[in-house]
Amino acid sequence: MQFSLEEIDIFNRNGIFSGSDEAGRGCLAGPVVGASVILPIDFDGSTINDSKKLNFKSREEAFKLIINNCSNYSYHLVDNYEIDRINILQAAVKSMNDSIKSLKIIPDISFIDGNYFYSNEYKYKTIIKGDSKYMSIAAASI
Numbered sequence: 001m002q003f004s005l006e007e008i009d010i011f012n013r014n015g016i017f018s019g020s021d022e023a024g025r026g027c028l029a030g031p032v033v034g035a036s037v038i039l040p041i042d043f044d045g046s047t048i049n050d051s052k053k054l055n056f057k058s059r060e061e062a063f064k065l066i067i068n069n070c071s072n073y074s075y076h077l078v079d080n081y082e083i084d085r086i087n088i089l090q091a092a093v094k095s096m097n098d099s100i101k102s103l104k105i106i107p108d109i110s111f112i113d114g115n116y117f118y119s120n121e122y123k124y125k126t127i128i129k130g131d132s133k134y135m136s137i138a139a140a141s142i
Contacts, residue, residue, distance in 0.1 A: 019136025
């Protein structure tokens with residue numbers, strides 16, 4: 001996968017962006033986990049793709065590549081008790097917001113997988129099927 005034109009444009013303006021995604025929203029039980037990743041401009045993402053499109057071995061190799069080469073990453077887990085209290089959609093939003101908040105550097109913009117997200121603290125843009133269009137979101141999906 002290559003960086004999207006929007007990601008490259010932000011790099012060219014010396015901006016910092018992150019990609020964010022969540023996992024676990026479709027499960028009947030268990031936590032929802034949000035992750036955020038900041039990648040460097042020289043990151044080789046040729047093996048990166050939407051995590052659902054990678055087999056186990058490829059996903060594990062991509063994970064190691066991301067962790068060893070990203071500028072920063074974080075993740076946040078929302079457990080089943082919190083999900084029951086606030087609902088699964090709000091838990092997904094919370095997990096991604098908290099993962100952005102936990103980054104060592106707050107990005108100028110966060111690209112969020114999906115069509116629903118909100119934050120009063122961060123500039124963001126939702127991207128439908130973003131994990132197959134934006135390398136930073138794909139990295140967060142892994």
